[in-house]
Amino acid sequence: MDSDIFERYLLPAGELDYWERIRDNAAPGTFNHGAHEDSTIPLLEAGLVDQVRDGDQIADNMRLVPLPGHTVGQLGVEIDTTDGKLLLCGDALHSPAQVWMPEWTSVFCADKETARETRRSLLRQADGTILLPSHIRHSAGMRIVEGDDGFQPVFIDSA
Template structure:
């Protein structure tokens, strides 16, 4: 997600503030959800432009209030990080917006001041404890806490971590491709404050195609949202999950997988990746874990004839 709209004022979910982290165990892997922010974002069909009004209205009984506010027609989203404790290591999946960033093209995130390290600490995770950082793609709300300001200089937040960054995104958004061909000033700023310092510290590892983290965790390319968009598959014991980044912004896209978000760069590739990942998730009973779902955050996906439907929300069971 990369906010380029000023529509719809932020409405923070107060219940989310009081319970910023919850965990479940999948096989031998502990999965902890750390929420940076949750609330109303932009209009529903602003974030998923091709979705029909009736899709939202016909599913209002479960979309509201966690994913949609019918009275304002605002989509509800979360900024969150998924923390995995796997094989004796701590892995972060995406790092949110970050504080004090210059984001003139994204008014909502411009000079953002939020609390992320606090909830992370409440979950028992110090920056020096993190072994691996996964950036599913290079958008400002997925790489922001890669770095922190140290005496006017951006330095890696997690000093002992390896940062796994998709090669295709590093090329597209970095200096080799003139920072996204210079189409958005924010792309250069994001790269310079959140990606370049990681390279300079020698902590960045670029990968393409697939990259195995350990026996439980495998990164795979799923392009379309960005050139290097990726998913992280978890397989441990009999449990399966797939962390899909921005492949999905709303549960409506599970019901209507041909509907892209307004932020997808290659519409055809994004649809193909979404359908492929959802097909496999339904077939292999993988828990689908998007970056921005509000409410319980992660959901089981099932086949219903030629379509998909939603199953259980495991994190809701912790309420």
């Protein structure tokens, strides 16, 4: 594996394009709480960004998968291990409550209907996969079990 990958930032090309178009059409710092302006622009200007796309293999046993909706170009990282798959799913599952109620969206979702469909698809396909959402608390991750009453999370102890 190339050691330089740890000195780089991988940004989804579709996501970056979206924020750059908004930046071109708005006063800097006035959209998305200024996060693009204060966090992404300096990395771009320093030449530390590699743009990535759905399906890109970023390391051995690690590939990017599309999880749009919360943001336009959100990508997750799927990791194949000898014990199964892990999926760093970012804000596709913004809260564990969305396992029970996948139709719930965050006020920050860019495209609420796409976010709902991405979440439903993620939950349907999660059989055996350990999901690692960004905002899960008091747990290392979760597995999803589908039953007669819908989806249920099985939380994994972080200890």
